[in-house]
Amino acid sequence: MKYVKVGFFQFAPTFGEIERNVEYVIERLSPVEADVIVLPELFSTGYQFVSREEVEALSEDIPHGYTSHQLTELCREKGFYLVAGMAERSAGKVFNSAALFGPDGHIVTYRKTHLFFEEKLWFEPGDTGFLVFDIGDARLGLMVCFDWFFPESARTLAMMGADILCHPSNLVLPYCPDAMPVRCLENRVFAITCNRTGFEERGGKERLAFIGKSEVVSPEGKILMRAFDGDEEIAIVDIDPMVARNKQLNRYNDLFKDRRPEMYGWK
Numbered sequence: 001m002k003y004v005k006v007g008f009f010q011f012a013p014t015f016g017e018i019e020r021n022v023e024y025v026i027e028r029l030s031p032v033e034a035d036v037i038v039l040p041e042l043f044s045t046g047y048q049f050v051s052r053e054e055v056e057a058l059s060e061d062i063p064h065g066y067t068s069h070q071l072t073e074l075c076r077e078k079g080f081y082l083v084a085g086m087a088e089r090s091a092g093k094v095f096n097s098a099a100l101f102g103p104d105g106h107i108v109t110y111r112k113t114h115l116f117f118e119e120k121l122w123f124e125p126g127d128t129g130f131l132v133f134d135i136g137d138a139r140l141g142l143m144v145c146f147d148w149f150f151p152e153s154a155r156t157l158a159m160m161g162a163d164i165l166c167h168p169s170n171l172v173l174p175y176c177p178d179a180m181p182v183r184c185l186e187n188r189v190f191a192i193t194c195n196r197t198g199f200e201e202r203g204g205k206e207r208l209a210f211i212g213k214s215e216v217v218s219p220e221g222k223i224l225m226r227a228f229d230g231d232e233e234i235a236i237v238d239i240d241p242m243v244a245r246n247k248q249l250n251r252y253n254d255l256f257k258d259r260r261p262e263m264y265g266w267k
């Protein structure tokens, strides 16, 4: 059995202060020993955009922008993998993305499929489809925040072979922390949901309070680690990702082999 150290860094990014947020992540993660760490959604920019100009000014190229460069250096020094939620600019479009970085640099970028609320004003719907990447000791699947509300997201990643759902988030609704154990149970996968804390209330818009409660969940739906709602927290837990490769519930039932798509007459 080979244990892998996985976890999250839950904190409150400061809106618009990319360098400050990135430097803070580097400072806090530099002493941490881990294999895979997930950061919040839009960790470098903050969440509540109020204009298209603002989104364009704060979004960055991945992997050639400042944030990608800094995270690549951090992963190279530490030898770990990071999943970071970022505003990605590409060919005049902006996406709400999750980028995977490792000791050899940037690996893949997933663009959020299901946009939430006013994200629909600022971001293009993701065009990458769901992505799974094998880091050797585990296969990581990428999804972003509101994607959780669509069971197809976790199912697709699990069917693609993901062992661990890496899930940068900026949750404002209360449901996700108690729903992820079901997503994990029905797909027999691990999940790392990294949420943020604090609140934003910009440009006369409604106050958004982020609910914290980042967590690591097992394929049995057990919450292995959960952060409090308002506290900054780095949490790392040892898991055996190979547990997620066995979809057998008992000697008669295999969660994947027992699926009957011919009976699911919908698109």
Ligand code: ACM
Residues within 6 Å of the ligand: 041, 115, 116, 144, 145, 146, 147, 169, 170, 171, 172, 173
């Ligand atoms: C969300 O998708 N940020 C709720």
